[in-house]
Every structure is written in C-alpha cells, then in structure tokens.
Amino acid sequence: xxxxxxxxxxIFGCGLATWLSRVLPxxxxxxxxxxxxxxxxxxxxxxxxxxxxxxSGLFEQNLGHLPKINVPxxxxxxxxVISAVISKNLLVIVLVGMISLAVLRLVGLG
Numbered sequence: 001x002x003x004x005x006x007x008x009x010x011i012f013g014c015g016l017a018t019w020l021s022r023v024l025p026x027x028x029x030x031x032x033x034x035x036x037x038x039x040x041x042x043x044x045x046x047x048x049x050x051x052x053x054x055x056s057g058l059f060e061q062n063l064g065h066l067p068k069i070n071v072p073x074x075x076x077x078x079x080x081v082i083s084a085v086i087s088k089n090l091l092v093i094v095l096v097g098m099i100s101l102a103v104l105r106l107v108g109l110g
Contacts, residue, residue, distance in 0.1 A: 072109055076100035 034042075058074055059067035080097040087093065 072101065072104045075109065076104055 054077070058070055058077070060070050061067050076097060077100075079100045080093060083096040084093045
C-alpha cells in the first residue's frame with residue numbers, strides 16, 4: 001500500500017501537469033502570433049475530436065472479429081446529425097442525441 005506522502009505528491013504532480021498544459025499555451029500565444037493557415041487548421045480540431053468519438057461509439061469491438069455496427073447508436077445518430085446540420089448549436093445536438101438514444105432504449109431497441 002503506497003504511503004500518504006506518495007499519494008499526495010502524485011495528486012499534486014498530476015494537478016500541476018494538468019494546469020500547466022492548460023495555462024501554458026495562453027502565455028505562449030500572448031507572445032507570438034499564429035499564421036492564418038495555422039489558425040484555420042486548428043479550427044478543425046473540435047470537429048475531428050467529435051468525429052472520432054462518434055465513430056468509436058458506432059462500432060462494437062470483439063477480439064479476433066471485425067467490428068460490428070452498434071445499431072442503437074447508429075439510429076440515434078440520424079436525428080442528431082440532422083439537428084447538427086440545421087441548428088449548428090452544440091447544446092441542441094447533445095440534447096437531441098441523448099433524447100434519441102433514451103427513446104430507443106425505452107422502446108427496447110437499445
């Protein structure tokens with residue numbers, strides 16, 4: 001069993017690493033200006049992260065087998081994507097996705 005000092009130092013070190021990784025870019029960007037191409041490239045990062053999370057939820061993985069499509073998540077994605085195209089509002093998108101999946105589970109498809 002680890003000592004209390006080790007646990008406290010680990011928590012402090014993790015907190016410091018998290019804080020530095022979030023605050024340090026702000027200090028660096030105050031000193032430097034980014035090019036238009038780099039700013040345009042970085043604007044796609046949230047879309048890529050959301051797409052990666054979405055695609056990872058659409059497939060079920062089993063060792064030794066090809067991934068299978070997760071049907072309830074695929075069905076819930078249809079109204080969610082439509083709401084994303086129409087509203088372009090993250091709150092609306094999340095709510096539609098949650099409600100869609102909840103309705104599918106309530107009906108018995110999830």
